[in-house]
Amino acid sequence: MSAGTQAIATQATAERKQSGRWLTALLLAPSAVWFFVLLILPLVVVLVYSVGVRAPAGGYQAAFTFDNYLNLPARWTAFKNTLTLAPLGTLICLIAGYPLAYFLAVKSSARWRVLLLILVIVPFWTSFLIRTYAWIFILGGRGIPAILDAMGIHDVRFINTPFAVMCGIVYAYLPLMVFPIYVSLEKLDKRLLEASEDLGASPLATFRQITLPLSAPGIITGCMLVFILLMGEYLIPQMLGGGKVFFIGNALVDLFLQSLNWPYGSAVAMGLVVIMLVTVSLYLRVTAATGGRRDESLI
Amino acid sequence: MDRKDFIQHLRRYQKGSISRRHFLGVTGLGTATAVLAASMPHLMTARHAYAGELGDQVNLTTWPDYHEPKNFEKFMSETGVKVNVTVFGSNEEMFAKLKAGGTGWDVLVPTNYTIETYVSEGMFEELDTSLLPNYDPKSYTDPRFTAPGTVGGKNYAVHKDWGTTGYVLNSTKVTDNPTTWKEFWDLTNTKYQSRTMVHDYQLTTIGNALKYYGYSFNSNDEKELAQAEKLLLDSKPNLFAINSDYKPSLLNGDAYMSVCWTGDAKQLKKTDPAFNYILGKEGGEIWADFYAVPKGAPHRAAAYALINFLLEPQVNKDEVLFHGYPVADKRVIDLLPPEIVNDPIMYPAAELLAPLEFGAAATLTNPARAEIMARFKSA
Numbered sequence: 038m039s040a041g042t043q044a045i046a047t048q049a050t051a052e053r054k055q056s057g058r059w060l061t062a063l064l065l066a067p068s069a070v071w072f073f074v075l076l077i078l079p080l081v082v083v084l085v086y087s088v089g090v091r092a093p094a095g096g097y098q099a100a101f102t103f104d105n106y107l108n109l110p111a112r113w114t115a116f117k118n119t120l121t122l123a124p125l126g127t128l129i130c131l132i133a134g135y136p137l138a139y140f141l142a143v144k145s146s147a148r149w150r151v152l153l154l155i156l157v158i159v160p161f162w163t164s165f166l167i168r169t170y171a172w173i174f175i176l177g178g179r180g181i182p183a184i185l186d187a188m189g190i191h192d193v194r195f196i197n198t199p200f201a202v203m204c205g206i207v208y209a210y211l212p213l214m215v216f217p218i219y220v221s222l223e224k225l226d227k228r229l230l231e232a233s234e235d236l237g238a239s240p241l242a243t244f245r246q247i248t249l250p251l252s253a254p255g256i257i258t259g260c261m262l263v264f265i266l267l268m269g270e271y272l273i274p275q276m277l278g279g280g281k282v283f284f285i286g287n288a289l290v291d292l293f294l295q296s297l298n299w300p301y302g303s304a305v306a307m308g309l310v311v312i313m314l315v316t317v318s319l320y321l322r323v324t325a326a327t328g329g330r331r332d333e334s335l336i
Numbered sequence: 337m338d339r340k341d342f343i344q345h346l347r348r349y350q351k352g353s354i355s356r357r358h359f360l361g362v363t364g365l366g367t368a369t370a371v372l373a374a375s376m377p378h379l380m381t382a383r384h385a386y387a388g389e390l391g392d393q394v395n396l397t398t399w400p401d402y403h404e405p406k407n408f409e410k411f412m413s414e415t416g417v418k419v420n421v422t423v424f425g426s427n428e429e430m431f432a433k434l435k436a437g438g439t440g441w442d443v444l445v446p447t448n449y450t451i452e453t454y455v456s457e458g459m460f461e462e463l464d465t466s467l468l469p470n471y472d473p474k475s476y477t478d479p480r481f482t483a484p485g486t487v488g489g490k491n492y493a494v495h496k497d498w499g500t501t502g503y504v505l506n507s508t509k510v511t512d513n514p515t516t517w518k519e520f521w522d523l524t525n526t527k528y529q530s531r532t533m534v535h536d537y538q539l540t541t542i543g544n545a546l547k548y549y550g551y552s553f554n555s556n557d558e559k560e561l562a563q564a565e566k567l568l569l570d571s572k573p574n575l576f577a578i579n580s581d582y583k584p585s586l587l588n589g590d591a592y593m594s595v596c597w598t599g600d601a602k603q604l605k606k607t608d609p610a611f612n613y614i615l616g617k618e619g620g621e622i623w624a625d626f627y628a629v630p631k632g633a634p635h636r637a638a639a640y641a642l643i644n645f646l647l648e649p650q651v652n653k654d655e656v657l658f659h660g661y662p663v664a665d666k667r668v669i670d671l672l673p674p675e676i677v678n679d680p681i682m683y684p685a686a687e688l689l690a691p692l693e694f695g696a697a698a699t700l701t702n703p704a705r706a707e708i709m710a711r712f713k714s715a
Contacts, residue, residue: 091703093701094453094456094457094701095431095432095435095701095703095706096435111711112714114714114715115714173584174588177585177588177590178588178589178590179588179589194530194590196590197530197576197577279576279577279578279579280536280577280578280579280713281572281575281577281578283713283714283715287713287714288710288713288714291709291710291713291714292710293432294428294429294432294433295426295428295429295432295538295706295709295710296428296703296706296707296709296710297428297431297432297435297706298703298706298707298710
């Protein structure tokens with residue numbers, strides 16, 4: 038190959054690279070615009086509002102003060118409820134969801150699997166609001182407490198307690214935990230399990246050393262999905278908590294729609310964003326360090 | 337041939353893909369007429385004379401269980417306008433949504449104490465009463481129920497109904513015969529823990545906590561509000577819920593007692609006579625609700641048509657029989673059966689009404705009240 042043709046080839050490669058870059062930019066543009074307009078800009082607005090003051094008739098008035106942030110402890114209970122019930126709900130979903138996903142992916146026969154998977158999805162065909170209403174009746178005075186009463190256990194109350202909220206949370210979020218774990222378990226090479234058994238490992242050791250690590254990406258994804266959505270939960274505490282179990286989401290709705298204190302609401306929202314960023318990055322770091330690979334955890 | 341098949345054939349006929357003869361053949365002229373009349377009133381009414389001027393829908397923003405659904409059906413069959421209803425739990429929330437903008441609301445049902453603020457914020461249009469022939473300012477029994485609709489000499493809202501805010505109790509469970517707000521709170525914190533509900537609404541919840549100490553329902557005094565907040569925070573663990581939708585929990589037997597509006601008490605009593613309605617002796621709230629049209633209402637003509645329709649005495653009578661709130665319109669009162677006019681829940685004795693107060697505009701905009709309510713809820 039002469040020096041001339043080589044130069045032409047290099048130039049062609051460079052041109053191809055150039056046009057490739059243009060194509061990449063073009064393909065990314067819609068999502069970039071989307072994120073800029075619907076994520077970055079609103080966040081900037083929230084940030085600006087959070088240092089403002091409440092207008093006399095409610096709403097936002099321009100100012101520069103950190104009073105709203107200093108006042109965050111006034112919503113301590115809402116933060117505390119969210120930061121205890123969200124991780125706890127995630128944990129219960131994991132404990133309840135893992136065996137189910139395991140059964141679906143490993144134990145159930147191919148014939149039944151599709152049907153069982155559909156059964157996990159079926160509740161989504163009914164409005165979430167209606168399903169949560171159903172819980173009001175199940176946990177209310179004429180539901181389970183009435184049955185317990187007939188059995189001689191009197192004056193049991195479920196509705197409008199953290200327990201009721203937790204029931205609603207686990208019920209609603211379980212499928213979000215089951216599916217990612219199911220997907221990662223389904224890919225599990227069964228020959229590894231046989232090899233482990235052949236080599237004399239106990240079922241527990243096989244599970245701990247093969248199944249669990251290989252399903253870690255599913256667990257991480259499931260936990261992230263459930264936890265992130267739970268941190269912003271509003272409807273379940275609203276309906277099953279009766280105004281007595283308050284999440285940050287509920288506090289936000291109150292501040293924007295009832296008190297008309299947009300600046301303070303913005304500060305609480307920023308507080309939630311910061312807490313989310315810190316906990317999620319901590320979580321990812323910890324799981325990465327203990328063997329889960331970060332690159333695989335992203336869907 | 338079922339309804340769906342029929343519609344399909346009709347559409348094909350309309351598009352010209354089948355002939356009129358074929359259409360009549362497969363549907364049968366008799367069935368076609370019958371099905372049309374029975375199952376598709378919207379096809380019939382679309383041809384109504386009003387349709388062009390009023391459009392085909394109007395958005396009404398109001399409170400739960402506040403209108404006879406049959407009246408909306410009647411309105412639709414008369415005008416071809418469909419009424420879309422949105423309900424709220426508090427005036428504060430309604431105000432906030434409208435202030436945020438882009439609601440598309442055409443008719444609003446604000447309470448007396450909020451109208452002044454809506455008007456000063458430029459959110460209501462001055463009503464063109466020539467479009468409301470059924471509105472007769474001379475027909476009202478008491479000017480107190482209509483006056484809040486007029487701000488600065490201009491009419492922004494017309495009277496819908498009025499009512500009181502007391503509390504309701506299930507007399508099979510609560511046998512103490514309380515008569516005051518003090519007893520309401522004391523029973524909540526002693527004998528009936530986790531059995532009482534208060535509104536998710538600053539005006540009545542803070543107002544009736546103020547009444548415990550005998551202060552004004554409308555107090556904006558810092559010290560008095562601080563005392564009310566302490567009572568609320570101390571009582572919170574003993575409440576069943578903070579929720580303005582209290583009827584289901586009361587009927588379900590979960591709650592025994594709740595802060596309650598006239599019409600809800602009336603509806604509860606109708607379902608179960610064991611429910612009693614009490615107006616605290618110390619006082620509390622008397623209020624009136626209005627119809628108003630927000631500025632820039634997308635279906636303005638339909639908004640006026642709807643308000644006018646609902647003010648028609650016969651229609652309004654059916655409204656009252658449904659929602660159980662008293663009206664101040666003499667023309668309607670004359671049509672009501674005597675057991676309603678003499679009902680102690682709807683038209684309480686004068687000595688019980690005397691100490692009641694109308695909500696004050698300042699309570700809506702006072703940031704301290706808003707924050708106390710928000711702290712109470714998130715505590």
